[in-house]
Amino acid sequence: MSKIYDILQKGTLQKVGTGSIIIPNYHDRTDVDEDTIEKLAKNISEVGQLSPILLEKKANGDYELISGLRRLRAFYKLVWTQIDAIVLEELDEESKMLIMITENAQRQNLNDYDLIVSLIHFLAVSTNTSDDEVRNFLNKIKNMESGKIKSFSIDDKKFQKVLEYNIEKTDKYSLKSITNKLKVLNFHPDIIKAMQERKLLYSYAVMLNKIKEEEKMQELLNLFIGFEISKDELKASVKKLTGEDREESPLKKANKAIKEFNNFSDEKKKLIQDKIAELEKLLTA
Numbered sequence: 001m002s003k004i005y006d007i008l009q010k011g012t013l014q015k016v017g018t019g020s021i022i023i024p025n026y027h028d029r030t031d032v033d034e035d036t037i038e039k040l041a042k043n044i045s046e047v048g049q050l051s052p053i054l055l056e057k058k059a060n061g062d063y064e065l066i067s068g069l070r071r072l073r074a075f076y077k078l079v080w081t082q083i084d085a086i087v088l089e090e091l092d093e094e095s096k097m098l099i100m101i102t103e104n105a106q107r108q109n110l111n112d113y114d115l116i117v118s119l120i121h122f123l124a125v126s127t128n129t130s131d132d133e134v135r136n137f138l139n140k141i142k143n144m145e146s147g148k149i150k151s152f153s154i155d156d157k158k159f160q161k162v163l164e165y166n167i168e169k170t171d172k173y174s175l176k177s178i179t180n181k182l183k184v185l186n187f188h189p190d191i192i193k194a195m196q197e198r199k200l201l202y203s204y205a206v207m208l209n210k211i212k213e214e215e216k217m218q219e220l221l222n223l224f225i226g227f228e229i230s231k232d233e234l235k236a237s238v239k240k241l242t243g244e245d246r247e248e249s250p251l252k253k254a255n256k257a258i259k260e261f262n263n264f265s266d267e268k269k270k271l272i273q274d275k276i277a278e279l280e281k282l283l284t285a
Helices: 002-009 034-047 069-078 093-107 112-127 131-146 154-170 175-179 182-186 189-196 202-209 214-225 231-242 250-263 266-284
Strands: 012-017 053-057 063-067 082-089
Touching: 002 082, 002 093, 034 069, 053 093, 063 069, 063 082, 063 093, 069 082, 093 112, 093 154, 112 131, 112 154, 112 175, 112 182, 112 189, 131 154, 131 175, 131 182, 154 175, 182 202, 189 202, 189 214, 202 214, 202 231, 214 231
Parallel strands: 053 082
Antiparallel strands: 012 082, 053 063
């Protein structure tokens, strides 16, 4: 965390008026529900503010929130006008995003949808590109890993190296950890909303998103987050609706294997063929 540590060391602890703090349009937290704020406000009123929020002091004298949205909202709820904050002088966008992501990684309480969105935005800021460009390239990496793309151009390889270098600044995440959950960006809006409200974990969101019939999906989603069905009942229902409970025929399995093999790179195909040849030698020896 050397870069984060160096940035925070330059900050000063101050009392700041809550009315002078601006919440930026882009913030990585969307799961700030009223119940959570009520509980946090009650806790702060009883034991006080345990950790300061992080602010950036702008050239015009305004303060912009970097981290601590829930604590700030709790102060608004309590109608407290002064809050403890570590104040940093004007930061670049990359440093602000890095602090935001790092703090939430340490707290381990950011839902997977918002996490992936914030990591993509951080990479876009770090490489002076757009969120869409980063997202499209990460999809390209995923397609490369699955064999749908045979090789990368020199420019693609260079850009991948740049992304890897920048994501390492978080000291926690990798490109693999993003591509593994990239599908979350295409989930049904109701599933994303349930994740953001901390009612649905990623693994169950993946299951529910497999259901093509929207009405059936929403029915199961509401039953599950309403604690009317168990995890096992959800799994069984999803399998039934998606046909996963039916055993594949040998022909279908064979066709699936052939299709997967054809998507492999030439290098991987040769490796498999060599292994098969070795096995045939052993069987005929």
